[in-house]
Amino acid sequence: MNVLGIFGSPRRGGNTELLLEEALRGAETEGAKVARLHLSDFAITPCKECHGCDTTGNCVVLDDMQKIYPKLLEADVVILASPIFFYGVTAWTKALIDRSQALWSRKYLLKDPSLGKEGKKRRGFFLSVGATKGPKVFEGAILTVKYFFDVLNADYVGELVFRGVEAKGDILKHPEALQQAFEAGRKLVRNP
Numbered sequence: 242m243n244v245l246g247i248f249g250s251p252r253r254g255g256n257t258e259l260l261l262e263e264a265l266r267g268a269e270t271e272g273a274k275v276a277r278l279h280l281s282d283f284a285i286t287p288c289k290e291c292h293g294c295d296t297t298g299n300c301v302v303l304d305d306m307q308k309i310y311p312k313l314l315e316a317d318v319v320i321l322a323s324p325i326f327f328y329g330v331t332a333w334t335k336a337l338i339d340r341s342q343a344l345w346s347r348k349y350l351l352k353d354p355s356l357g358k359e360g361k362k363r364r365g366f367f368l369s370v371g372a373t374k375g376p377k378v379f380e381g382a383i384l385t386v387k388y389f390f391d392v393l394n395a396d397y398v399g400e401l402v403f404r405g406v407e408a409k410g411d412i413l414k415h416p417e418a419l420q421q422a423f424e425a426g427r428k429l430v431r432n433p
């Protein structure tokens with residue numbers, strides 16, 4: 242089973258990175274083949290809304306996103322980790338999601354069977370943290386991620402989100418959070 246971990250924070254060694262590494266470690270202990278994608282290592286232009294993909298299912302922008310499309314499609318499980326930036330996912334993550342419009346076109350305009358009911362079924366899981374404790378802090382991001390996973394033909398399995406986590410490494414003060422991430426990674430592989 243191919244598990245793709247997408248790191249949406251530009252802060253290396255930060256809270257979502259620690260959580261995602263635990264989830265991937267859990268997946269690895271169950272025998273999954275794990276790939277890592279640190280979005281801040283890639284240059285991903287935001288979607289230009291040119292509708293170039295409407296008729297081809299391919300994005301006309303020839304940047305690093307071209308390397309990422311195949312990785313998304315190879316994955317059986319996608320674990321996306323993004324902290325909350327202004328009540329949404331980070332711009333790095335949002336650029337990736339918006340550029341997945343090419344896959345949306347494949348699925349919904351061109352009716353590509355590989356992304357339809359008969360196509361490969363994937364599963365998606367979301368990890369996030371936010372500094373504040375507001376009840377709605379994760380709502381926007383969860384909705385965005387659900388629609389991203391839909392485009393990948395990935396069932397939204399669930400999320401693990403933690404409030405009040407701000408400074409780099411704050412999540413380490415919550416060992417139960419890391420344990421939960423590890424278990425989530427294991428379960429994603431164990432219960433296909």
Ligand SMILES: Cc1cc2nc3c(=O)[nH]c(=O)nc-3n(C[C@H](O)[C@H](O)[C@H](O)COP(=O)(O)O)c2cc1C
Nearest residue numbers: 250255256257324325326327328371372373406407
């Ligand atoms: C540009 C920016 C915007 C942020 N916006 C929010 C926000 O709207 N709500 C919130 O709870 N935390 C917000 N935060 C705090 C981060 O979510 C928090 O520091 C988190 O732990 C960062 O995760 P990381 O270590 O994985 O990068 C923001 C941080 C930055 C840098």
